[in-house]
Amino acid sequence: MELSTLDYSFIIVFFSIVLGIGIYVSKKSGKSSSEFFLSGRTMPWWLLGLSMVATTFSTDTPNLVTDLVRTTGVSGNWGWWCFLLTGMLTVFVYAKLWRKSNLNTDLEFYEIRYGGKAASFLRKFRAVYLGIFFNVITMSAVTLAAIKIGGIMLGLEPWETVISAGLITVIFSALGGFKGVVYTDFLLFFVAMAGAIGAAFYLVNIPEVGGMQAILESEHVRDKLNILPNFSDKKAVITILIIPLAVQWWSSWYPGGEPGGGGYIAQRMLAAKNENHAIGATFFFNIMHYALRPWPWILVALASLVVFPDVASISAAFPNVPADKLGHDLAYSAMLTKLPSGLLGVVLASLIAAYMSTISTQLNWGSSYIVYDFYKQQINPNATEKQMVAVGRLSTVVLMVLSAFLALAMQNAMGVFNLLLSFGAGTGLIFILRWFWWRINAWSEISAMFSSGILAILLETTSLKPFLFDPETGLMPDWAELPFIMVFTSVVWLAATFLTQPETKEVLRSFYQKIQPGGPGWNKVVDEARAEQVEIVNSQEKWSVPSGITAMLLGVALIYSLLFATGYWIYGRTTAAFILTAVAIVSGILLIRAWNRMKDNLL
Structure with missing residues (x-):
């Protein structure tokens, strides 16, 4: 061509x-590591x-x-x-x-x-x-x-x-x-x-x-x-x-x-x-x-x-x-x-x-x-x-x-996408819960990381995968691969969590005092600190996670409605497009109200 x-x-x-942009900002970017990696936190x-x-x-x-x-x-x-x-x-x-x-x-x-x-x-x-x-x-x-x-x-x-x-x-x-x-x-x-x-x-x-x-x-x-x-x-x-x-x-x-x-x-x-x-x-x-x-x-x-x-x-x-x-x-x-x-x-x-x-x-x-x-x-x-x-x-x-x-040795982007999903299967729940549940410790993450990675490698490089997931001869249908890795990894990290010592009270209290995550998952740490006359709750902000989840669901409804509506407008399916556009508008209005309530939680 x-x-x-x-x-x-x-x-x-x-x-x-x-x-030109790279050269223009190079002098300032090179002043410090904070500038080079975070632009001074001013964005x-x-x-x-x-x-x-x-x-x-x-x-x-x-x-x-x-x-x-x-x-x-x-x-x-x-x-x-x-x-x-x-x-x-x-x-x-x-x-x-x-x-x-x-x-x-x-x-x-x-x-x-x-x-x-x-x-x-x-x-x-x-x-x-x-x-x-x-x-x-x-x-x-x-x-x-x-x-x-x-x-x-x-x-x-x-x-x-x-x-x-x-x-x-x-x-x-x-x-x-x-x-x-x-x-x-x-x-x-x-x-x-x-x-x-x-x-x-x-x-x-x-x-x-x-x-x-x-x-x-x-x-x-x-x-x-x-x-x-x-x-x-x-x-x-x-x-x-x-x-x-x-x-x-x-x-x-x-x-x-x-x-x-x-x-x-x-x-x-x-x-x-x-x-x-x-x-x-x-x-x-x-x-x-x-x-x-x-x-x-x-x-x-x-x-x-x-x-x-x-x-x-x-x-x-x-x-x-x-x-x-x-x-x-x-x-x-x-x-x-x-x-x-x-x-x-x-x-x-x-x-x-x-x-x-x-x-x-x-x-x-x-x-x-x-x-x-x-x-x-x-x-x-x-x-x-x-x-x-x-x-x-x-x-x-x-x-x-x-x-x-x-890259010179690779063949297909789809294979890379599926491999990365397999490597990370089962670890996501830790990343969600570690902010809000005191009992998760470093060994929870270490065990999840290694178990999901090792299992993904075994499935890709040995006969274990067709033995387990082949639709004709395997023990499970092929779609069960990701849930299997997730369940296996979750069992491993939950076992590691309860079989190892929790983080020290000093570490847990320091984290809570800095981040103020709130919620019932930290009640034990907060109550024990108060019993020792140590106050680690230093924010008047109400726990915003329930309101955040409401806003999340409304945001999901808004964006999926826009995604579908755009597609149906393109396909010429105007009735479905009108309905989904209306759903998007209503979801957007409700989301704005939910977000305003979240901000009002600041006393």
């Missing part, structure tokens, strides 16, 4: 602006919210959505739509707790909530486990998508894509730090949205597709349109809808969808001006991420079924694509090759923007773990601010190199 001078102009201008909600949206607007996401739509239909997206529930729980319950903690990274939480060597080990181990291992896997999945896009649209070899896509990203990430990431995310968001919407509108109407009505009537598309699975298909309902909504959202740890908040979402909450800005940022992110942004990708995926109904048709159209990179996810890139000059440049710039936003965030977030939670804790406790910034920049480069090598 040939790029015109206009296309190259869009891309060159875009790269120049991004590099407003709207900028952080846009940054969260831009970060999750990665090159692998449209590929993943395309894969889901082409293989299981639009309803297959419930595998990630379900994380709206934990997102809303983070907004109305956990965002203010994270900002109140005033930590540098979410891993510092371990040494204010737990004590002793177990807490120290947990913090350092997860710094490596998440900051390097998980982070590299996530970035490699994003880079894999870039490789596929480069191969299909530009005819680039995988190594050429890795070098060209990664070089500028790692330069501005290492120079600009968190402030550079957030400032460029503001630009990247609008470029990425413009590209996604423009591509969807054009591709739906190309002659090979024939418009929205032709898509709806296509024999290859008709059974893929439903937003909910076919309820006559018991297996589809269980795997696509019931397990994600009943189990997955609260039990699984997944980057960007951590129960109770965490990772780069927590990093942005910690960088907010105050608690209200942390709440506003996460709420804005969830509306954009779930309600509005998926549909341009879904439309392109549906259109691709008309043009490329199977993988063989993609292979025939692009014979130079290596066999180990072929899959349904390639259909998104294949469709983009049909864009005209000018729009092609905008879309390519938007894909580059999506890639750079995600990778730069992952790099800064991962290096913050390495600096604060490993280097300063384990190697150089007396490290100066200058040394920590230097290590942060060095680790940024190393993480990029590791993810690039892993």
